[in-house]
Amino acid sequence: MSTTPVIDVDHLNLTYGDFQAVRDLSFQVGRGELYALLGTNGAGKTSTLETVEGHRPPSSGTVRVFGKDPRERAAVRPRMGIMLQESGFSPDLTVRESIRLIGSLTQRNDNVERLLGITDLTRKATTRVSQLSGGEKRRLDFATAVYGTPDLVFLDEPTTGLDIQSRDALWNAVDRLREDGTTIVLTTHYLEEAQQRADRIGLMHQGTLNREGTVAELTRTLPATIRFGLPPHAPMPPLQATREEDGRFLIETFGLQKDLHTLLGWAQDSAVELAELEAGPTRLDDVFRAIGNA
Amino acid sequence: MFSIARGELIQLFRNRLVLVTSLILPVAFSAFFISRHETFAKLGSLGYIAALTLSFITAIGLYTTTVTTLAARRQNLFLKRLRSTAASDSGILVGLLLPITVITTIQVVVILAVLGAVTGLPKNPLLLVVAVFATVAMMLALGLATAGLTNSPEHAQVTTLPVTLAVLAVASWIGITGTEQLSLLKRLLPGGAATELVLNSWNGGASVADSLVLLGPIAAWLILSVTLATRLFRWEPRR
Numbered sequence: 001m002s003t004t005p006v007i008d009v010d011h012l013n014l015t016y017g018d019f020q021a022v023r024d025l026s027f028q029v030g031r032g033e034l035y036a037l038l039g040t041n042g043a044g045k046t047s048t049l050e051t052v053e054g055h056r057p058p059s060s061g062t063v064r065v066f067g068k069d070p071r072e073r074a075a076v077r078p079r080m081g082i083m084l085q086e087s088g089f090s091p092d093l094t095v096r097e098s099i100r101l102i103g104s105l106t107q108r109n110d111n112v113e114r115l116l117g118i119t120d121l122t123r124k125a126t127t128r129v130s131q132l133s134g135g136e137k138r139r140l141d142f143a144t145a146v147y148g149t150p151d152l153v154f155l156d157e158p159t160t161g162l163d164i165q166s167r168d169a170l171w172n173a174v175d176r177l178r179e180d181g182t183t184i185v186l187t188t189h190y191l192e193e194a195q196q197r198a199d200r201i202g203l204m205h206q207g208t209l210n211r212e213g214t215v216a217e218l219t220r221t222l223p224a225t226i227r228f229g230l231p232p233h234a235p236m237p238p239l240q241a242t243r244e245e246d247g248r249f250l251i252e253t254f255g256l257q258k259d260l261h262t263l264l265g266w267a268q269d270s271a272v273e274l275a276e277l278e279a280g281p282t283r284l285d286d287v288f289r290a291i292g293n294a
Numbered sequence: 295m296f297s298i299a300r301g302e303l304i305q306l307f308r309n310r311l312v313l314v315t316s317l318i319l320p321v322a323f324s325a326f327f328i329s330r331h332e333t334f335a336k337l338g339s340l341g342y343i344a345a346l347t348l349s350f351i352t353a354i355g356l357y358t359t360t361v362t363t364l365a366a367r368r369q370n371l372f373l374k375r376l377r378s379t380a381a382s383d384s385g386i387l388v389g390l391l392l393p394i395t396v397i398t399t400i401q402v403v404v405i406l407a408v409l410g411a412v413t414g415l416p417k418n419p420l421l422l423v424v425a426v427f428a429t430v431a432m433m434l435a436l437g438l439a440t441a442g443l444t445n446s447p448e449h450a451q452v453t454t455l456p457v458t459l460a461v462l463a464v465a466s467w468i469g470i471t472g473t474e475q476l477s478l479l480k481r482l483l484p485g486g487a488a489t490e491l492v493l494n495s496w497n498g499g500a501s502v503a504d505s506l507v508l509l510g511p512i513a514a515w516l517i518l519s520v521t522l523a524t525r526l527f528r529w530e531p532r533r
Binding site: 053055073074077078082084086087088089090091092093097100101102104105106107128144 | 297298300301304305308309367370371372374375376377378379380381382530
């Protein structure tokens with residue numbers, strides 16, 4: 001198997017006039033990976049993604065996709081599917097016509113009815129795009145992006161506006177693509193999706209890649225949390241609380257299992273009921289907030 | 295390219311507003327010119343009717359539709375969508391503009407054939423063919439350049455007015471007053487040389503060599519428009 005990365009971004013800079021949207025960004029995505037590029041608003045995700053997709057040139061630095069400049073459309077696009085953040089379909093064409101049109105321009109082959117099926121748009125096949133809901137347009141977008149099972153798929157906010165069934169169906173389709181070896185680049189505001197799905201995550205903030213790694217690698221840099229409430233006049237717990245507000249305690253710890261065991265043992269021995277006890281590992285949200293607050 | 299053209303053709307016939315402005319309106323006005331050919335011939339000549347018809351169809355049908363189509367496809371991000379595929383930029387533009395170009399050309403050919411059948415054939419049909427193709431190419435290029443200055447289909451109603459009015463006014467001015475006076479100015483105006491070429495082909499009286507010189511100003515407008523288009527044309531809405 002080739003070790004050449006599917007995407008290789010090296011010291012990328014993007015400027016718009018005086019504004020530097022992306023600075024000195026480097027990352028790689030390997031074959032078959034699901035890489036989530038996340039970030040705060042205005043972090044430079046969309047600019048980065050559009051450059052990697054070949055929609056705009058880098059101000060400096062290099063971007064290679066399948067070893068080629070992604071602006072070489074004829075060479076790169078037949079292996080690539082792109083789900084844009086905004087729809088971009090002709091309102092007067094039907095769903096089936098739209099898939100057929102965009103599909104025919106990918107230079108890949110597929111069955112339009114199959115795509116209508118996996119995106120649950122069969123009943124809307126003859127409906128004009130102008131009459132679709134926001135969620136249906138996202139599904140149409142997904143159908144065109146995965147037409148012909150490309151080697152690389154960009155999913156820009158794929159589940160925004162989708163109901164839970166549609167989200168599940170979309171992720172099932174993504175899972176099947178991954179079984180076929182497709183590389184996925186994902187951006188999303190739903191962090192739990194990235195946490196569940198991504199092999200690796202790049203967290204962007206103010207135009208730079210602030211952190212990168214697996215979910216475990218990213219979350220182990222921050223402590224886990226235990227939250228609980230105590231009844232009035234209860235003795236103080238044996239652990240040092242990070243914060244205490246209105247009888248609610250927050251304990252941050254890198255030894256979650258040990259500290260939780262200590263706390264529960266103390267509560268049992270002291271006959272204290274821990275109200276609304278919550279304990280869990282660090283979530284991606286916490287890492288995200290830590291970056292935003294830094 | 296042909297799949298894009300097929301999609302555009304479908305949309306052209308589904309959008310009533312575009313259908314009326316790009317197809318029905320030019321045909322209706324041309325039919326009026328032909329039905330009143332004696333009146334218009336007295337104002338200028340039979341060549342004047344041919345020139346006015348060509349200007350009207352290419353200005354209203356081709357030029358305006360080109361600008362409106364490109365602005366609309368850009369505004370709803372369809373151009374960006376097409377650029378997300380393996381299609382080349384030139385293939386996308388050709389695909390988008392091929393249907394209206396073919397329809398316009400067919401309209402012009404049919405209407406001029408009807409005019410010829412009603413009033414008599416042009417003196418030099420081959421020159422007329424050259425005039426038609428040169429005018430279509432020039433108006434397409436002007437449309438590409440104007441699309442670069444146009445943010446939306448609504449905006450196109452304003453940005454297309456100068457060229458549309460100028461081309462129609464110049465065709466009438468030259469058709470009625472002839473080319474003896476201010477000939478250089480008339481030839482340099484947008485659509486001026488094309489109008490003179492049509493007059494020469496329909497009415498006769500000018501040598502082919504003298505007529506072909508008129509392709510110079512048309513080519514100049516074409517090159518200027520394409521140059522402007524390469525600088526001004528945007529594939530995505532302004533952020």
